[in-house]
Amino acid sequence: MSIQNLAAMSNPAGGRETGDGARAQRADARANRVRILDVAEEVFGRGGESASTEEVARLAGVGIATVFRHFPTKAALLEAVLVRRFDRLREQAEGLLSAADPGNAFVGFFRYLVADAPAKIGIAEALLDAGGDGGSAAFLASTELRRVFGALLERAQQAGAIRDDTELPEVYALLVGVSQVAAREHLDEKVRTHVLTIVFDGLAPRAWTGDRAGDEGCGTG
Numbered sequence: 001m002s003i004q005n006l007a008a009m010s011n012p013a014g015g016r017e018t019g020d021g022a023r024a025q026r027a028d029a030r031a032n033r034v035r036i037l038d039v040a041e042e043v044f045g046r047g048g049e050s051a052s053t054e055e056v057a058r059l060a061g062v063g064i065a066t067v068f069r070h071f072p073t074k075a076a077l078l079e080a081v082l083v084r085r086f087d088r089l090r091e092q093a094e095g096l097l098s099a100a101d102p103g104n105a106f107v108g109f110f111r112y113l114v115a116d117a118p119a120k121i122g123i124a125e126a127l128l129d130a131g132g133d134g135g136s137a138a139f140l141a142s143t144e145l146r147r148v149f150g151a152l153l154e155r156a157q158q159a160g161a162i163r164d165d166t167e168l169p170e171v172y173a174l175l176v177g178v179s180q181v182a183a184r185e186h187l188d189e190k191v192r193t194h195v196l197t198i199v200f201d202g203l204a205p206r207a208w209t210g211d212r213a214g215d216e217g218c219g220t221g
Contacts, residue, residue: 033070035060041081045119049129053077075132082123086141089113093148103161106152110175111196113149117179118186146172163205174199 039060043051053074057064071077092109099105127138150168157164162171178199182192 029070032060032062032066036062036067036070036077037081037084040077041085041119041123044078044081044123044126046122047126048122049126051126073130075127075130078123078127078130079132079138082120082127082138083141085120085123086138086145089116090141090145090148093145093152097148097151097155102152102155102159106156106162107200109149109152110200113175114179114182114192114196118183121180121183149175160205162203165206166203171203174203 036056040053040056043056043059047055053067054064056077057067060067067077071080092112096105096109146168149172153162153168153171156162157166178195181187182195187195
């Protein structure tokens with residue numbers, strides 16, 4: 001009988017133990033990856049380009065080598081964070097597509113995106129500073145978010161909650177503009193709420209469709 005056979009007889013479950021160990025290592029690696037992404041989203045969302053991967057490693061409770069084993073560069077880490085954030089927002093929007101009140105669903109999601117903008121912009125700026133360019137994965141995730149936002153807009157228009165003479169490019173431009181102002185000017189909640197009230201007043205359905213200036217100019221003189 002060979003030495004290998006004797007070893008197998010003495011430890012018949014050895015292969016299974018080895019397999020279990022490998023699965024445990026993979027599970028640990030997945031947990032580390034998720035924890036790194038969670039911490040990186042918080043750190044770079046708060047600190048933007050001034051934040052560091054060393055801080056991420058420290059707060060995640062892993063070594064810097066572990067961070068770079070999962071994400072070879074700082075830019076790769078930031079793009080993964082940004083993609084995950086876009087995906088999460090898209091999934092949230094998709095969940096609102098069956099809302100009983102399409103108008104409230106659209107307005108509520110618009111408000112949420114504006115409130116979320118400072119952290120998202122901070123991550124995007126950190127990505128650019130790290131030499132990233134928001135590659136194909138981030139672009140695709142952003143495009144999918146925009147698509148679902150457009151579906152929410154369309155449902156709100158069909159329900160009569162949003163004026164139907166506006167299209168996605170115009171409304172998305174409003175969203176981006178308000179988001180950037182809210183982030184860069186550090187608007188407090190009261191000011192941000194008032195700005196959004198003005199935006200939603202402008203998006204509300206019109207009771208008439210004529211040109212106001214033209215109508216006023218038709219009076220007798």
